[in-house]
Amino acid sequence: MGNKTIITASLKKKRPEDSEWVRYLLTTMALGVVFLIIGIPVFHVFFRAFEKGPMVYLDNLFGNPNTRHSIFLTLSIAPRVVFLSVVFGVSAAWAIARFRFPGRTILLTLMDLPLAVSPVVAGLVFVLIFGMQGWMGEWLSANNMQILFGTPSLVLATCFVTLPYVVRELIPVLETYGEEEELAAVSLGANGWQMFWRITMPNIRLALVYGIILCNARAMGEFGAVYVVSGRISGLNDTMPLRVEKLFQEYDMPAAFALASVLTFLALVTLGVKTYLEKSMAHQKADAGEST
Amino acid sequence: MMAKIEFGIRVQGVILVAFIQSNKGSPLPGLSLSLGYSVTYLSLIVLIPLSACFIKAGSLSPTEFWTIVWSERTRAAYSLTFTTAFLAALINAAIGFLVAWVLVRYEFPFKRFVDAMIDLPLALPTAVAGLVYSSLYVESGWLGQFLVPLGINAAYTKFAIVWVLVFTGFPFVVRTVQPVLEEIEPEVEEAASILGASRLQVFTRILLPTVFPAILSGFAQAFARGLGEYGSVIFVSSNIPYKTELAPVLIVTRLEEMAFPEATAIATVLLAASFGILAFINTIEIWSKRFGK
Structure with a gap:
């Protein structure tokens, strides 16, 4: 083992170096691209939001009841969507990573569909089902139930677009850890839930948080799908991104940027947590690799 | 239209049972629960809604389409x-x-x-x-x-x-x-x-x-x-x-x-x-x- 480490270490030489001017030129170009595409826009959001001072900023955010409601609505929809995606993600990942059954590959492919489908189409399909001319439209209105143009449809459409996020993070982690510990637990007499909470959960914990972070960011930021099912009723069904668009249409740019700055801040927090988790997961994986 | 959905769910049930019976390999628990739940959720949230789009488009005649x-x-x-x-x-x-x-x-x-x-x-x-x-x-x-x-x-x-x-x-x-x-x-x-x-x-x-x-x-x-x-x-x-x-x-x-x-x-x-x-x-x-x- 020790010998092998020395050999690989000596082989891990630096790659053939590019000449210095190539390095500087390419690095400058790449950093320029990142700055132009990502850096300037982020800076611009905060600059425009705080342009007229913090008091105007706060008034823009909390002075308008419709804007307040949009913040409340987004904060109430995202946790529900995340919860549903987590339950699905854990159960689908368990079935796919631990068992072999016919149709397994098809199931894997179908789960990726929402990533390829346009958000607008994702919203449209719910209109086709729950709308007045849709499959269930008449039945719903006869029973005095409203799904479309209400919070349930916002949750459903957001669930559609965020479906793959948790499960995609969990499958590779479950596959890395293998089933030995779980088999040991079961053969020693643990029941399914004991095995899950004591063995599986601690192993997938970080990946689960990672998936939740990504899922939450998408749930809070989704636009196209919720735009279609919201029915655009002011103050009732506007989530934060929809409210940003409405303020933009009303030429209320300071208010639009104030709300956008909150969403940008959330995105930056998401990236921070994500980077931290990636580091921890790399450590955890290295530890797992050593112990086997 | 409800009958169509019911039929779909029944077909799905039959396929599920077939899946689970064919898997005799792993002694780990929870296949039927996890697979059943995830297939149902996937169908309700993604597959049935998407099929609504195709069925609706299919109700148009080819020339209309x-x-x-x-x-x-x-x-x-x-x-x-x-x-x-x-x-x-x-x-x-x-x-x-x-x-x-x-x-x-x-x-x-x-x-x-x-x-x-x-x-x-x-x-x-x-x-x-x-x-x-x-x-x-x-x-x-x-x-x-x-x-x-x-x-x-x-x-x-x-x-x-x-x-x-x-x-x-x-x-x-x-x-x-x-x-x-x-x-x-x-x-x-x-x-x-x-x-x-x-x-x-x-x-x-x-x-x-x-x-x-x-x-x-x-x-x-x-x-x-x-x-x-x-x-x-x-x-x-x-x-x-x-x-x-x-x-x-x-x-x-x-x-x-x-x-x-x-x-x-x-x-x-x-x-x-x-x-x-x-x-x-x-x-x-x-x-x-x-x-x-």
Whole structure:
């Protein structure tokens, strides 16, 4: 083992170096691209939001009841969507990573569909089902139930677009850890839930948080799908991104940027947590690799 | 219509039982519960709704369908959607490769910070991206005041759509190319240069062919994302029919006019394109796994 480490270490030489001017030129170009595409826009959001001072900023955010409601609505929809995606993600990942059954590959492919489908189409399909001319439209209105143009449809459409996020993070982690510990637990007499909470959960914990972070960011930021099912009723069904668009249409740019700055801040927090988790997961994986 | 759904659920149940009975391998618990729940949830949230789109489109006669999807306005929308998404994905392939190369090969200050920021387009709501880009590139904007006099107008034009799609698709190529570049063994390059290959030859003969499947996969992901994008483009495009109206925008317009068959037919074509790209991405992945190692 020790010998092998020395050999690989000596082989891990630096790659053939590019000449210095190539390095500087390419690095400058790449950093320029990142700055132009990502850096300037982020800076611009905060600059425009705080342009007229913090008091105007706060008034823009909390002075308008419709804007307040949009913040409340987004904060109430995202946790529900995340919860549903987590339950699905854990159960689908368990079935796919631990068992072999016919149709397994098809199931894997179908789960990726929402990533390829346009958000607008994702919203449209719910209109086709729950709308007045849709499959269930008449039945719903006869029973005095409203799904479309209400919070349930916002949750459903957001669930559609965020479906793959948790499960995609969990499958590779479950596959890395293998089933030995779980088999040991079961053969020693643990029941399914004991095995899950004591063995599986601690192993997938970080990946689960990672998936939740990504899922939450998408749930809070989704636009196209919720735009279609919201029915655009002011103050009732506007989530934060929809409210940003409405303020933009009303030429209320300071208010639009104030709300956008909150969403940008959330995105930056998401990236921070994500980077931290990636580091921890790399450590955890290295530890797992050593112990086997 | 309810009968159709009921039938669907019953068929699904039969298939499920068949799945579970055929699996006699693993002693681990929870297959029927986890598989049953996830297939049911997937069906309710994704599969049944998507099939609603196809069934609705199928209720149109072929000529009706054809007149809708091949009218002048929809044709203009499709061609604009495909060209802008394609151009944006192409730009992303180039700059994504450049950024991945620099991140893997060179050291510079704040490298980890820059690396983390690459994923911002995935975390930032597209509506915010649209808002910022439209504000930056109008004539009075930070960048527009320099660019518009030069004749570069990145607000309310086709170029504006391409440019904001470059933003939304930016992480895909970087993130597919990065791990492949990291895995290339230094020995391979060294061997090539010892055998007399120039730096340029090493790059074009060894490095580029190795990362090409990754670039292609990232390109396809960015392209798929670009085809369906709505949130950002409505901010930066003037959404004028025949000129700057994209297919997703046209779908929403038709929906607001309560023209459901039209909206569905246009959406079906877009869906078919998405499925095609998804199949393409999967093929690349299988292909690169088979020949890559």
